[in-house]
Amino acid sequence: MKITIQRSEYEKMLAHARNERPNEACGLIAGRDVEGVRQIVTVYLLTNIDHTNEHFSIDPREQLLAIKQMRKDGLVPLGNWHSHPETPARPSEEDKRLANDSKASYLILSLAQEDHPVLHAFHVEGAQGEKTVRKEELIIVEEAS
């Protein structure tokens, strides 16, 4: 699966993740699925109700409101994103265990290197204990001026 994200939405995600440090930041992604390419149009910045640097749980009420807003905007939910303030951009065992929507893309933004944030996307599927993770191609798209 190929995923694209507008530069401005990526920057919005990055700024929020930096602001939320030392805690993990999180949210949803929405957009369009066009001929097998997932185009992220909007990044939703939602509350991590765990408020720690080790875990995240998206506020379910904000999640519900975001889903309804996506529909109003003619977008579809594509998955979620969260930050790893101190660790690489790869799914932890807990990330894999709690990735239960096989249709979703899971984006992880690492802030481990201050001047070199890294964003990767993953697809997770399979039963508990047998989850398989596949890295997805993610492209940050520069917007036309």
Next chain:
Amino acid sequence: MKIKVAGEVKEVKEGLTLTELIEIEQVETPQYVTVSLNEEFVESGSFAETVLKDGDDVEFLYFMGGGR
């Protein structure tokens, strides 16, 4: 009767429970799904006795979380 499921209007039988709807909709890993009914969250232990009514608005939300 008609209910709305994830924004889509569907015709379902009278007296349908949330548990039955979860089966009909083939919700993946339902143990990790939060259900909202008319924008109120339903306790997972109450799905079997929650009977849907005409015009109800149901959303299935995957718990979204993780850790480093």
